[in-house]
Amino acid sequence: MTTLSLLIPIALGLGLLGLGAFLWSLRAGQYEDLDGAAVRILREDDDTPGR
């Protein structure tokens, strides 16, 4: 029982972390240009994603 009371919050916390990360990435526009992201990785110059 004690292990459970520790493990369940950890499991849920990790899940929430993933959910939060996804919602953040959605809002930050990470999915705006999926085709472009695939070719940008091949560019030679230093390219930091802009908003």
Next chain:
Amino acid sequence: MSCCAAPLISDKTRDTLSASRIALLEDLKANSKQLVDGRISYLLSAPAIHCGNCITSIEDQVGKLEGITDVRANLTMKRVAVTLDGDSRSLLPVVQALENLGYATQSLTAEEAGGSDPEFRLLVRSLAVSGFAAANIMLLSVPVWNGAEGATKELFHFISALIAIPCVAYGGMPFFRSAIAALRRRRVNMDVPISLGVTLATGMSMYESFIGGGHAYFDAATSLLFFLLIGRVLDHLMRARARAAASNLARLSAKGGFVVGEAGDLTYVALDAINPGMRLRVSAGERFPVDGTIVEGVSDVDRALVTGESDPQRVVEGTGVEAGTLNLTGPVDMLATRPARESFLAEVMQMMAAAEKGRSSYVRIADRMARIYSPVVHILAFTSFTGWMIWTGGDWHQSLTVAVAVLIITCPCALGLAVPVAHVVSAARLFANGILLKDGSALERLAAIEGAAFDKTGTLTTGEPAVASTDIPPGATAAIAKALALRSVHPAARAVAHAIDGVPEPRVSGLHEVPGHGVEGLVDGRRVRLGRRSWVAALMPEQAATDAQGVAFAIEGRGLWFTTLSERVRPGARDMITALRARNIPVTLLSGDGAAQVAAIARDIGISDWQAELKPGDKLAFLTAAAGQGRKMLMVGDGLNDAPALAAAHVSMAPASASDIGRTAADFVLTHESLSSITFAHRVAKATGQVVKQNFALAIIYNVLAVPLAMAGQLNPLLAALAMSSSSIIVVANSLRLHLLRPERAEAHGPEAGRKVKPQPMAKEAIA
């Protein structure tokens, strides 16, 4: 890109003060966004972006310009976002830089530029939340299935409830809303049994966990929502992509015009602000913004988009012109007679709205299924309830549990996925082959067609003439003719320029266009003319006896030559007609053109059933009559005159070069020049219909197997979860088979293949 729009844009680039350029800048400004730090961000549509190099060259070249703080090209949406460091900066250098790189730009309307629409964001967020809930509840359910007992089981149920309740409340919203809307209209759709199943499953599980016994179906409820939301998101994604692609196509209607003031000065006025009585100047290559009468100047007007007539018409003082027609050869002044909202265009819009009402009676296959499915399911649940009441002698709890279990197991998870997944896969296949699908139900309608009607100009033909034969000798003479032909935007001149190989003669001087007649110049002191026969023949009166038609070319004192033109049939037209006939689909040609021209084209591509000289209302009448007899017609057309017919047909297609309204009215937009994509679209639609039916069959088989178990009271959460997931996976896997569809050799026409068919080989024959 479209065959007609592209050269127009490049012609206009020479003229920096053209109305379209000013309209573009005004539009971009209107839709720009001011950032917090005072910078201005603009969003441009650049449909030509297609590869990684495009991104690099755009970002490098535009980024070098003064005043640009940020530039980012979007390959998926084919857009460029540019940020300027202040209000005073003009966007003009950016537009020019992009055009020099080969990317013609257009503005986006406010709602298109708004980026991701709120409905889609809500769906994706719901999907994320229900995915989180489904995964975690499943995690907690596994120990329960494995025999966790007592306090552990209660704790797990309790935590599951805590996760499931907000998730169902939030993630279920799209379904609840749709179900309520349907019930209000006294109809049932698939969302009614879905909403009922999900809420009842959650409610009953809460009750069971509270009293501390029995089964909890939280996992079933949340994973059901998760699967269904996947279907919804895919469906939305498909439509959004087609909409974005359609809005990226060149707009053909004018957005404003130059008003001539008292002192002869020109001011740019937006379309809505043009009033009757205003005098407008329309230069060569522009479209008339409103209906009006010519008051000064002579020119040729291309009215193909409006009337379907392919030959340009000569206009002089007093001739009436319609909004949307293209002024070809000379600048003219017109007097606006009607405001934009009452133009010929607006009349067509009204006709379309009326025509669309007839079509709205179409019921999607999923809704047709729901009409049968929902009552059956609800009757089954009710029967099990009463059955158990009688069997157990009035045990409410037991009977209700069984009834709810029936509703949960019949909740149409696979049915909800059956249609959207198949449609999304097909839409992706069509998209890859240059066909934009605006709405999934169009696939169902296309599969059912029993006849097809085609417009001629701009649909079966490219709307631009090509040289059929010429007696202009190659070499020096041809070089002079080319120099003259390049001066004009008249379609006939362009056809001649296209047909002549080699470089234009540079010694031609004094080149000028005589509106309504042709182009004139001087070579070695001799006059040279290209254009209307009677006008050109004046240079060589002794040779004018021949009665040849088409374009004439003459060098004073040297000779007179004739070139005949014919409409260029789109590649793949003949194959497409043959293929449709092989599938037992009769083809009719409906044209606004004269009978002789229509008969020639019809004979050329093998259509025996044709009608000529039709007005927009006649085409509409033809299609409504067909609909009245119960014949489901496909209409393919491009012009304003086709728009009401496109809206009235069972299903409709328009080439990308069509008028705005034509493209809006059509269900499919064909972006390749070749017409063979029509046959491919029809084949995909048929295959999709098959797969959807198979999906329904699979989903129903699963129900037939599972429902007796539920009615017997033998259902447990593990069984429910397994059955639901496996049926969904089978349906998705079956739909993915559609991805294997490839265009046959005859149907395969990439953009390159389409381009190769352009008349270069023909030109060589003609010259030789």
